[in-house]
Amino acid sequence: MISQVKSLTTAIARLDLILMGIESVILYLVIEKIGNLTAIFFMGRGSIAVTLSYFFLLVFFFSTPIYRSPFILLSGFEHYSKVAIDILKVFTLLAFEFFILNLQAGRSFFLFALPFSLFLRLVSRKTLKVIFGLRVRETPVYIFSNKDFVETYLDGYFKNIKVLPEDSFGTISKNLSTYANSLVLLHNNRDFSREHDRNAAYLVSEGIILGYLDSYTRMRGRIGLRIVLGALIILIRQPVQSNRTMLLSKRIADIVISGFLLIILFTILPFFYLFYRTKNGSPLIFKQSRVGLAGKPFLLYKIRTVAGKGLSVTGKIDQEVMWVPKPTDDVLLPWGKFLRRWSLDEAPQLFNVLKGDMSIVGPRPRLENEENQSNYRMRLSVKPGLTGLWQISGRNLISPQDAEELDDYYIDHWSFLVDIQICAKTITVIRNGLGAR
Numbered sequence: 001m002i003s004q005v006k007s008l009t010t011a012i013a014r015l016d017l018i019l020m021g022i023e024s025v026i027l028y029l030v031i032e033k034i035g036n037l038t039a040i041f042f043m044g045r046g047s048i049a050v051t052l053s054y055f056f057l058l059v060f061f062f063s064t065p066i067y068r069s070p071f072i073l074l075s076g077f078e079h080y081s082k083v084a085i086d087i088l089k090v091f092t093l094l095a096f097e098f099f100i101l102n103l104q105a106g107r108s109f110f111l112f113a114l115p116f117s118l119f120l121r122l123v124s125r126k127t128l129k130v131i132f133g134l135r136v137r138e139t140p141v142y143i144f145s146n147k148d149f150v151e152t153y154l155d156g157y158f159k160n161i162k163v164l165p166e167d168s169f170g171t172i173s174k175n176l177s178t179y180a181n182s183l184v185l186l187h188n189n190r191d192f193s194r195e196h197d198r199n200a201a202y203l204v205s206e207g208i209i210l211g212y213l214d215s216y217t218r219m220r221g222r223i224g225l226r227i228v229l230g231a232l233i234i235l236i237r238q239p240v241q242s243n244r245t246m247l248l249s250k251r252i253a254d255i256v257i258s259g260f261l262l263i264i265l266f267t268i269l270p271f272f273y274l275f276y277r278t279k280n281g282s283p284l285i286f287k288q289s290r291v292g293l294a295g296k297p298f299l300l301y302k303i304r305t306v307a308g309k310g311l312s313v314t315g316k317i318d319q320e321v322m323w324v325p326k327p328t329d330d331v332l333l334p335w336g337k338f339l340r341r342w343s344l345d346e347a348p349q350l351f352n353v354l355k356g357d358m359s360i361v362g363p364r365p366r367l368e369n370e371e372n373q374s375n376y377r378m379r380l381s382v383k384p385g386l387t388g389l390w391q392i393s394g395r396n397l398i399s400p401q402d403a404e405e406l407d408d409y410y411i412d413h414w415s416f417l418v419d420i421q422i423c424a425k426t427i428t429v430i431r432n433g434l435g436a437r
Contacts, residue, residue, distance in 0.1 A: 003208050004139055004181045008070040012132055016062065019124040024055035026120060030113055052115075053097055061086040062121075066225050070136040071183065072130040074157050075227040083125055087118045100315055141177060143213065144168040147188035150213065157229055169199045176206055184375040185213040185234065194321040197408070205381055212238040212292065249416070254360050258353040267349060281340045293383045298357040300365055301348035305336035320419050343430050349386050359383040363407035364390050382411055392425040 028051040062083075066072055072079055091114050141158045143150055144166050151163045164171065169185055172179050185201075204210055211225075212235045225236035273284055287299040339345040352358040360364065362385025389406035390398065398406075410418070 007072060007206075008132060008139070009068050012070060012073075012128055013063065013068045014125065015131065016067070016128060017024075017059070019127065020055060020058040020062065021056065023117065023120045023124065024051055025056055027051055027113060027117060029195060030116060045434070049101065049107055050094060050097065053094060057090040057093055061090060069117055069225050069236065070132060071141065071227055071234065071236065073125075073133055073224060073227065074272060077133065078228045079125065080122055083121055087114075091117070106178065107423075111391035119276055141185065142170075142182055143185045143187055145185075145213075149189060150187050152300055153232065154213075169196075169203070170204055172208060172210075174198075175202075176252070180207045180209075183209045183211060185211045185403075187213045200237060201381070205222065209236065212261070246416075248361065250419075251356070253419075254356075254418075256351050259361050262354065263348050278349040291368055291380065292357050292365070293380070295380045296351065297368055298355075300357075301351055303339055303345040303348060305339050305345050346386065353386060357383070359385050360387065361385045361409060361410075361422050362388055364388060378409070379407060382414075385421060387426040390421060392422055392429050 028047060031047040031050060066082070091110065095110070137159050139158065140160045141154065141162070143154070143161065143163050144265035145163055146166055148163070149339065153354045154161055168184075172184060200210055213232055214235075225234070227234040227236070227240065239317050284303060285301055286304045287301060289297050290300045336345075349358060353360055359382075361381050363379045366379060389410045390403040393402070393406055410422075
């Protein structure tokens, strides 16, 4: 059975995309009118370019989970104020385009088009509420609470409410198919332990729409939606990195960075390869099976740095890999200590990043025997990284438990700013040699 929430989400997204196209056409006509009234050359290709840019910027800002979620339509001022803020962001980027293309209708354009576009966007969002509001209100809502007033309070927003005892995770886990067609709310939840976060992340990854209903909840982790309903608020958990535009941007950054670094490495790689084979005679690269996004196995590449060699058969992958003991000077190959000291043995993983198996920044790549451990469920929701919080915090000096905590923190708080900070600190850590062995 198709989830009622998912079908609503798809329908809202499709209609909103059509409305954004209509708004863009209307904006084009407004631009043409401005050009005629002000006698400024802002017609033809210039207006078409700005109109197309406007449409794609609308799609970028208004196709995020917060706008696609049916439940945001129940919110009032908070919903429309966010629309206004995002329209301002759209026009800020359009102003930058005006500067780059040397278009000369800036004042006229912003004087008329900005408020007009804001009006159109608000009307479109209101239209979605009129069309889908009733279906949203009829969505089944399960509230795990011991407070009877909660049901009475939400009666003004939802028509199909059921209050259940507070044994939330146990009940939901046994009936995933039932709750996947509804909104599940935890009321006055205070258990924000590590186990709670793992269970919540697992349920969300299984398609459960899980939220927290409270007036003063302080939830750590990635919360994708905030809806104010009078005195109470709903915080809805989103799947980790669920924003498609953010994922696409991260992937583009991975391709650009890994491609640039590989071009640099290719200038010295042939000489290093000849030197390595002359001194050691063994293959330069070894491959090891690791677990990536959604538990999919992939072959991780590294430069061979130790003398021991074994045969590893893991799952369906049969590859000759390096058995990596705790390195000491007597087992390291020539230049092995140098490569490990400067983390150059990890350089082939740039190919993994370019292929899409890994990202530049992310959690540590896990072995296949760790895939089914519940502690690592969150790790499977994102791509592993070439570097991460674990590497800038001491690498091999920190305990597995601490590394796990750092990976969880990164997953819950990922942003481009965090990635930039990690990359910058990685350079410092490599230079200082912290945790290298």
